Amino acid sequence: MKLSNEELNLLAILEENHNVSTESMAMQLAISEDDVKNLIKKLEDEKVIVSYPTLIDWNKIEGKETVVAMIDVKVTPQRSVGFNEVAEQIYRYPEVTSLYLMSGTYDLSATVEGKTMREISLFVSNKLATIENVLSTTTHFMLKKYKHDGVIIEGKDDEDRRMVVSP
Amino acid sequence: MSIDYQQYLSKTAMELKPSGIRKFFDLAASMEDVISLGVGEPDFTTPWNIRDQAIGALQDGYTSYTANAGLLELRQEISKYVKRRFDVEYNAENQVIVTVGASQSLDLAFRAILNPGDEVLIIEPAFVSYASLVSLAGGVPIRIATNSENGFKVTPEQIEAAITDRTKAVLICSPNNPTGTCLNKDELTELADVIKKHDLLVISDEIYAELTYDQAFTSMAAIPGMYERTILINGFSKGFAMTGWRLGFLAAPSELIGLMVKIYQYTTMCAPHMLQRGALEALRNSSEQVEYMRQHYWRRRNFTVQSLNRSGLDCHTPGGAFYVFPSIKRTGLSSEEFAQELLQKERVAVVPGNAFGASGEGYVRCSYATSIEQLQEAMNRIEQFMDSLQK
Numbered sequence: 346m347k348l349s350n351e352e353l354n355l356l357a358i359l360e361e362n363h364n365v366s367t368e369s370m371a372m373q374l375a376i377s378e379d380d381v382k383n384l385i386k387k388l389e390d391e392k393v394i395v396s397y398p399t400l401i402d403w404n405k406i407e408g409k410e411t412v413v414a415m416i417d418v419k420v421t422p423q424r425s426v427g428f429n430e431v432a433e434q435i436y437r438y439p440e441v442t443s444l445y446l447m448s449g450t451y452d453l454s455a456t457v458e459g460k461t462m463r464e465i466s467l468f469v470s471n472k473l474a475t476i477e478n479v480l481s482t483t484t485h486f487m488l489k490k491y492k493h494d495g496v497i498i499e500g501k502d503d504e505d506r507r508m509v510v511s512p
Numbered sequence: 513m514s515i516d517y518q519q520y521l522s523k524t525a526m527e528l529k530p531s532g533i534r535k536f537f538d539l540a541a542s543m544e545d546v547i548s549l550g551v552g553e554p555d556f557t558t559p560w561n562i563r564d565q566a567i568g569a570l571q572d573g574y575t576s577y578t579a580n581a582g583l584l585e586l587r588q589e590i591s592k593y594v595k596r597r598f599d600v601e602y603n604a605e606n607q608v609i610v611t612v613g614a615s616q617s618l619d620l621a622f623r624a625i626l627n628p629g630d631e632v633l634i635i636e637p638a639f640v641s642y643a644s645l646v647s648l649a650g651g652v653p654i655r656i657a658t659n660s661e662n663g664f665k666v667t668p669e670q671i672e673a674a675i676t677d678r679t680k681a682v683l684i685c686s687p688n689n690p691t692g693t694c695l696n697k698d699e700l701t702e703l704a705d706v707i708k709k710h711d712l713l714v715i716s717d718e719i720y721a722e723l724t725y726d727q728a729f730t731s732m733a734a735i736p737g738m739y740e741r742t743i744l745i746n747g748f749s750k751g752f753a754m755t756g757w758r759l760g761f762l763a764a765p766s767e768l769i770g771l772m773v774k775i776y777q778y779t780t781m782c783a784p785h786m787l788q789r790g791a792l793e794a795l796r797n798s799s800e801q802v803e804y805m806r807q808h809y810w811r812r813r814n815f816t817v818q819s820l821n822r823s824g825l826d827c828h829t830p831g832g833a834f835y836v837f838p839s840i841k842r843t844g845l846s847s848e849e850f851a852q853e854l855l856q857k858e859r860v861a862v863v864p865g866n867a868f869g870a871s872g873e874g875y876v877r878c879s880y881a882t883s884i885e886q887l888q889e890a891m892n893r894i895e896q897f898m899d900s901l902q903k
Contacts, residue, residue, distance in 0.1 A: 358811070358884075375814040507555070509861055510861055511533070512531070
């Protein structure tokens with residue numbers, strides 16, 4: 346799919362902040378608000394824009410702290426459906442927030458979120474590991490989030506160190 | 513014993529006009545919660561790969577001098593870059609100098625070509641340093657005023673009318689600071705005809721060459737017959753977001769470069785070695801980041817021009833750089849009054865147009881090198897300010 350310069354810039358705006366008003370987008374792209382709406386609709390229909398998530402740091406909120414683990418899963422692929430069926434069995438769990446098929450020493454990479462380490466351990470031992478065709482799991486708990494989806498969580502680059510007025 | 517220092521001071525230096533920006537800077541710097549549209553540099557930090565190369569160069573011990581004209585490797589890369597981007601060929605061996613920023617390139621150019629009393633035509637509104645640099649080199653700046661009706665473009669007739677038998681060179685800055693005006697190939701060709709006819713040189717300040725939005729950039733050196741007459745000034749500051757590195761370059765016929773290198777070896781020796789290494793990475797592997805920044809500026813320009821026009825400040829759409837230069841004439845205020853009141857009432861800093869020459873009176877320079885969120889807030893404040901003036 347080839348996109349126009351306006352469409353590419355529209356995506357760049359939305360990727361940074363989907364909360365921008367249609368009016369602002371129209372002004373930035375120098376097109377009409379109706380054109381913006383039509384472009385967004387088209388990109389949504391084509392599943393180029395898949396959803397509009399908000400990056401929330403739940404750990405800042407008392408009682409909402411979360412623990413995240415990345416789990417390497419080795420599975421036995423099945424005839425004719427390959428990895429897809431076992432992948433579906435895994436991604437249906439709401440605890441699983443992302444799932445990728447990987448090249449390398451294991452097959453599926455799952456991200457799992459829970460309130461405590463114990464909750465995740467239970468999920469892995471009771472649910473994930475017991476799925477038929479899952480051969481083994483290796484759980485890595487995430488200790489600190491530095492960067493997520495291109496956003497640096499506590500960066501220094503954002504500070505404006507420029508003088509207030511310069512020629 | 514008290515010493516009268518006045519007796520020691522240089523007349524030329526004392527007679528330089530104080531920068532119109534300085535006073536305003538002091539005022540803005542003393543206030544809090546100011547949104548500044550007064551900044552003449554990118555809000556982006558230098559792309560990481562470039563910074564990383566410079567850090568590596570320090571780690572590897574590149575701490576010595578380089579050749580006066582800069583690392584040959586970097587000059588070769590500059591030569592390739594200028595060919596690739598602007599279709600002009602320079603020999604890295606004897607036609608390129610790596611300088612400590614475009615301002616120093618200008619200084620070198622003027623020192624190399626001016627004899628006392630020689631005149632340089634400067635098209636205003638213009639960058640604050642030009643006239644002073646000409647004076648410091650013993651020359652006489654001759655100002656040509658442009659206006660918004662003409663999109664701040666100088667006409668061949670205006671240049672012709674300003675030429676005397678002392679005229680040595682014309683300084684052209686496109687895309688322009690402070691107006692953002694870009695001259696296209698046809699317009700440059702028309703100016704070139706006058707310049708050739710009167711056997712003049714051109715100092716072409718192309719520091720904003722990477723930042724054009726509507727038309728491809730044309731270098732003065734690429735205009736037929738102008739290569740031999742052009743001192744091309746460019747650098748890393750604006751397009752690559754490397755202002756604080758102080759790295760620029762200069763390209764010209766070897767007969768001119770030779771003299772400039774001679775001056776450079778006595779005044780500066782060379783640009784910092786480790787930073788020159790970083791600049792190699794800028795030219796080799798950063799075109800995607802440059803384009804990323806350019807697209808941001810393009811969106812901000814569109815947004816800013818429309819916002820200003822809506823709030824009642826007439827503003828043409830500039831083709832390049834990251835400035836817009838709206839007229840504030842309908843407010844009845846002078847540029848300085850407008851800037852001062854806007855700062856004090858709404859805490860938005862802009863630069864009064866008269867800082868860039870008398871013909872900038874009636875305008876202010878707004879830089880859109882700031883985030884869209886900040887721009888949005890600044891535009892809201894400007895709208896409020898304009899409303900308050902009408903009451």
